[in-house]
Amino acid sequence: MSSSPRPSLKNIRRVASPSPSARPISNRRVHESDRLLNRIDSLKYSTTSDDDSCSINYSQYTPTSSNFDQLEWGDILPYYLPCLSWINKYNLKYFIGDLIGGLTLVFFQLPLSLSYATTLAHVPVISGLYSLGLAPLIYMIFGSVPQMVVGPEAPISLVVGQAVEPLLHHAKKKDLDPLEFVAVVTFISGASLLGFGLGRLGFLDNVLSPSLLKGFIAGVGIVMIINSLIIILGLEALLKQISDDPNQMDIHSPFDKVVFLIMNFGEFDSLSLKIGLVGFIVIMTSKILKKKYSRLILLPEIMIVVVVATILCQIYRWDLKGLAVIGKVKNSNVLTLYNPFAWKLIKKLGTSGFLCAMLGFFESTTASKSLGSSFDLPISSNRELVALGSLNIFGSFFGALPAFGGYGRSKINAISAKTTMSGAIMGLVTIFTIQVLLDYLYFVPECILSVVIAVIGISLIEEAPYELLFYWRTGGKDEMITFAITVFTTLFFSIEGGIAVGLVYSLIRVIKNSAESRIQILGRIPNSNTFVDADIPMAPQGGSQLNIFNDMRQTQLNHDAIEEVEGCLIIKIPEPLSFTNCSDLLVRLKRVEMYGSTRAHPASKRSRDLTMTQYVIFDLDSMNSIDSSAAKTMKELITNYQKRDIKSCFVKVAKSVRPILRDSGIRDLLRNDLKKLKYYEIQDLADNSENDGIKRCHNLIVDDPYFDHISDTLKLIDCFENMIV
Known part of the structure; x- marks a missing residue:
């Protein structure tokens, strides 16, 4: 049977529109049999008997119904388990892209996770490594943004450190494991986010002011630089000595640490300062070159600096000359499980855990929405809440730091990654490092990790002047007040105080606007x-x-x-x-x-x-x-x-x-x-x-x-x- 010739567009009949518009009524609908709408061969043509014109037989379009009972399990499960939406289509091309993205991320994120755990959270490095290794594996199952990479974040790690460090300092038990505290904080964060997701409270990210987040991030960046300077100058032991002495000055807020630095700057350690300055210059120079030459974007300058400093420390035994190093990492071949349900610790760390949840949720949502806009993805805040809550609850049993999505590393991952398998590959390599390469971290200088944190802190505050200038030009008085309140409260009191005061002021603005x-x-x-x-x-x-x-x-x-x-x-x-x-x-x-x-x-x-x-x-x-x-x-x-x-x-x-x-x-x-x-x-x-x-x-x-x-x-x-x- 010969096929009928393809009609010209002039002869195609269209349904007349009752509206004033000259455009025809669209009644196209996507069918399972012809999802590729651009293929004209899949359309059926029929010739009328009245004339030589042809008409296309489209099926009548009706808007999609919201009736849940009419959906099949094949449609429902991929929504709640996003991995099912791509796993059947996974091929060698996808795997190569994910493999390149995962291995690239390892070089960037491994030294960062060490820095977050040691310098910010003040806990063993194994906590940061478990967060980087386990979280992406869970996100691969529940995560809905293919380019998103989850792991420990600098602001969240700093909140954990400020919550855990005082408890460890005043604890009577000398052999107390810090990961017991971390497990509780991570569990509270995960449980809060999971509850928000199941309760469909994802709309809360629309209530918080962007100026609040920018102010908090800028404040955290300044705090990170202050803390890093203490370690780079080799004054950490002196700081602890003064803090333990009741007759000396009280050092609690970041501003107190600035005063400490000014008063005791002359006591710095020259070796630590020299190593830190060299590492800082190398990293900042490479970042400047990356902005000028796009081909260098995948250069892992942080990994290179950390590896070179570690090798030189081992060769010249800087640790014997008083340089602080990570030292022997406590790890056994058997995984240690922690109890995150300790009620006494939950009461003490509940506020910090909830604060980590709020900050992580807002930061992750900002990243997911930015990626969604860039790659035209339908983003559901509620599904992301469930994913973030699940991975943090799982990680809490291993004492992992709270893990959330980060926009910077996700942008790097998006260069080649196709699915969330990319993050899973990064996680598997990290777990391999924990099991095989952990002993090689002994000679990593803490001053180099602090340099990494200082560089991250500078990157967090470098956008603040542009934000303030924009608010000034557009008359954003409330945004500038929110920004200033959050930054100054963070510096003069604490991170928790800064975000609390800024949040209260933002909520007052919301209430005033609605009332x-x-x-x-x-x-x-x-x-x-x-x-x-x-x-x-x-x-x-x-x-x-x-x-x-x-x-x-x-x-x-x-x-x-x-x-x-x-x-x-x-x-x-x-x-x-x-x-x-x-x-x-x-x-x-x-x-x-x-x-x-x-x-x-x-x-x-x-x-x-x-x-x-x-x-x-x-x-x-x-x-x-x-x-x-x-x-x-x-x-x-x-x-x-x-x-x-x-x-x-x-x-x-x-x-x-x-x-x-x-x-x-x-x-x-x-x-x-x-x-x-x-x-x-x-x-x-x-x-x-x-x-x-x-x-x-x-x-x-x-x-x-x-x-x-x-x-x-x-x-x-x-x-x-x-x-x-």
């Missing part, structure tokens, strides 16, 4: 039925000025361009009403009644006489919902207006709002006002009256007692006043 009513006073453009916002910004004289006595931007009423309807206040409520903003609505309505503007300062003298407000017209075009608290407030408001002989009218009321207005009694109150305006009498007279004013008021309401347009309400008011006269 602020956005009502508008409407004025009519002369000789028209067009009503617009009458409040316009008032240009400051002499440049931008900050008025600390006013909580709003200065505005004025545009009397020149807009005419105010005599005796009427026309109010637009362009938002849903709820208990959060209904109280502020009353305050602003009172300002409108007294001053004719929503932005007038409450200390101003009254500019509108009581007799100027006889009618209040509410335009509810954009108010698509109202809760019971707001309905009660509106009823009390209208009742109060009626006591003062002020008539109220509602315009453009959404159908979704009408039932609660009926049940709350507001509809009956509005009908009473219509009776006072003689609306129903006017309807009886309209058919037989020769008065044009009365005829114009026939059938003004679309659904008793709601009007369709502001001009219809004004027609009724004009007719009512003419009848009185």
Whole structure:
């Protein structure tokens, strides 16, 4: 049977569109049998008998239903176990890309994990290595972002160190294993994130301000540099000695450590400082060259510096000359399991564990959304929460540091990686290092690991000036305050205090924004039925000025361009009403009644006489919902207006709002006002009256007692006043 010739696009019939658009209605649908829509050969053509034109037989498209019962297990499981979405398609090409990405990451992340554990968390290096080795294996199963790489993070490790170090310092047991504390912190972090994911609280990342995260990261970067300088200068033993002596200065906050550095700088160790300076210069030089020459992006300069310093330390035995090294790492061939359910430790470390969860969640979500935008991926914050929670709970049994996603290493991984198998390969190589190569870490100088931390700290704060400049140019006063509060509280108190104060201020901003009513006073453009916002910004004289006595931007009423309807206040409520903003609505309505503007300062003298407000017209075009608290407030408001002989009218009321207005009694109150305006009498007279004013008021309401347009309400008011006269 010969196939019919392919028709030209001119002869293809399309479904006519009832809309004003000339575009045809799309009824294409993706089928299992022809998912490749670009293949024209998969479309079936049929010839009509009326003419030579052809039509394409598309199946009728219907929007995807949200009915869970209609889904098959083959569709459900890949959503909750993302590894099933790619494992059947995995091939040699994918494996080569993942292998290159995984091995590249090992050279970058191994020395970093050593630095995080030793310098920031103040725990054995095995904790950082387990975090780097185990977390990616679990993320391979539950992770939904192919390019994401999870592992220990600098800010989180620093929080762990500040939580664990005081407990170890004051512990009576000298042989206490620090990983017991780490296990509890990691478990609390994982359990918190898993609970958030199962409770579908992923939307919380939209509440936290980006300026809060930037401020915290900048503060952490400064703290990392301060801590690293102490070790690079060889002053760590002196710091511990002074801290243990009650007669010496108290050293708790990062600012205290700065004072310590200034007072004891002359006691530095020359060998440690020389090694640290050489390592710092090499790493920073390579980073500068990488920015200039893109071909060097995969150069593992950190690994090279650490390996070279370790070999030289072993050859010249710098450890015998007083240089601090990692030393012998406690490790046995049998994995040691820890109990993360110790209730006493949970009570002591609960706050720190929850803080790690919040910071890690926000940082990981930022990374996943950035990767999703770059690679056009559908990102689910809830699935990422489940993945992060699961891998941290699993890692807690091995004493691993909390692990989260990082944007920097994920960008490097994205160069060649195809799936989450890349991170798993990095994890397997790390576990191999733990089992076979751990003894070779003996001669790693701690000053070199501190140099690595200092470089990471510099990279964390290098974006801060650009962020502040952007906020300054765009008038982001609240963002700058959030940034400054977080940074200064972190430096002068603690990391926990910095994030807590910054978070409180951000939540206050969120609450203020949600509780602020956005009502508008409407004025009519002369000789028209067009009503617009009458409040316009008032240009400051002499440049931008900050008025600390006013909580709003200065505005004025545009009397020149807009005419105010005599005796009427026309109010637009362009938002849903709820208990959060209904109280502020009353305050602003009172300002409108007294001053004719929503932005007038409450200390101003009254500019509108009581007799100027006889009618209040509410335009509810954009108010698509109202809760019971707001309905009660509106009823009390209208009742109060009626006591003062002020008539109220509602315009453009959404159908979704009408039932609660009926049940709350507001509809009956509005009908009473219509009776006072003689609306129903006017309807009886309209058919037989020769008065044009009365005829114009026939059938003004679309659904008793709601009007369709502001001009219809004004027609009724004009007719009512003419009848009185």
